[in-house]
Amino acid sequence: MRNTTALVATALSLAIAAPATAQDSTDPIRITTHDWTGQIVNATILAEVLKEAGYNTELVQADYIAQFAGLKTGDLTVGVEIWETTGREAMDEAVASGDVINMGEGGMTAxxxxxxxxxxxxxxxxxxxxxxxxxxxxxxxxxxxxxxxxxxxxxxxxxxxxxxxxxxxxxxxxxxxxxxxxxxxxxxxxxxxxxxxxxxxxxxxxxxxxxxxxxxxxxxxxxxxxxxDPSVGINPNAAYDCGKPTGPIWKVAWAGIDEKWPGAAEIIREYTLTNDEMGALVSSIDLDGVSVEDAAAGWMSANEATWQAWIN
Missing domain, CATH: 3.40.190.100 (Glycine betaine-binding periplasmic protein; domain 2)
Structure with missing residues (x-):
């Protein structure tokens, strides 16, 4: 997932003129970044897509699991990578609280x-x-x-x-x-x-x-x-006596996003990256020394028809 040399150490503001639709708030949409390269470039691309649609966004560093506390309160708005392998329990608990919503699969399999x-x-x-x-x-x-x-x-x-x-x-x-x-x-x-x-x-x-x-x-x-259930598996007295799950990488958001930023919410639900795209992005950053920002800009340039369809 992850290279801290590329970590965005402080909130990165991408301020722009006006939201895409009149009913959307001009407040910043706060997208979390964590401590691995792929997630950071993923969040950066989504921020750029929303910027092109006319939104004010911020990238905010947060712990992977601990981010749900901020998502529940609305202090954070969007998490772009909740891995089925490690984050499903935390995601399900947050969604069950009613304060966080599942925004759908992010296009990658974990x-x-x-x-x-x-x-x-x-x-x-x-x-x-x-x-x-x-x-x-x-x-x-x-x-x-x-x-x-x-x-x-x-x-x-x-x-x-x-x-x-x-x-x-x-x-x-x-x-x-x-x-x-x-x-x-x-x-x-x-x-x-x-x-x-x-x-x-x-x-x-x-x-x-x-x-x-x-x-x-x-x-x-x-x-x-x-x-x-500890009784299930080869050790009848302990849970986790099996392999890790595989499955989608999910997007999540503060439950108030549809009311406060309805247009942006639609874009976030449409937004996806594939495993191949992510592998190429992370390789360019970790192995070739491309900056997160330049990698994101390269993806935006090469995939304009894709993201234009998301915002139109």
Missing amino acids: VEEWWYPAYMEERCPGLPDWEALNACASEFSTPETAPFGRYLGGPVTWGGFDDERVEALGMDFEVVHAGTDAALFAELESAYQRQAPIVLWLYSPHWAPAKYEGSFVEFPPYSAECYN
Whole structure:
């Protein structure tokens, strides 16, 4: 999902003259940004589309899960990426409160799971099965985690229940959370170049699964009951004893958006990006050094017919 070197550290105001329709407020539509590249460029493109439609927007940095507190009160307006894999529970709770609404799928399909490089299959026969991984946990250990294997998770703010799953499945692994998106992928690059043992959080849409040869670990199949009912799954005393869900990346908004910005709400519901588009955008930023703003501008230039249809 994520590169903090591209992080918008302060609110970015995109002030413009007047809203597209007379009934829409001139107050800023506050779109959240988080700590991974794809989400930031996604939010930036949506802000640019709304700007072209005549709206005043702000990009506001917020934690991924904690953003729902601001969305409930209306201090924040729109979240463009709620991943089915990690954010569904928080989204459902917020929508159930009546203060947040689901604005539909954002066009991308999310996969987030433990991942290992292909060269580890010689050292750990039986991969990608999770039980094979656990049987050779020592192959993934470090001086800090020995005798346990080391799993490099994403920043704590991403959620994901990795710690709970390790405990529920009785895995001989210690979860170590990367501090940032950039640190996560810097460690992957270093390990891959050295053919060093590593198992870590990887996700798609992103450039990494295309750049590096490897596979996602296969855990027991996900079910909602596995997450919510400890009696379901291979451990009858614990939840989260299964893999992560896959599915859409959703858009959400403060429940007052349709009344305050009805025209903008229609645009946000129409707005989508594909996995391929996102992969290309993140690759250009993370690997080629293009700025978030320039990448967004390039997308706007190349897809004018698409976004013009959203605002007309």
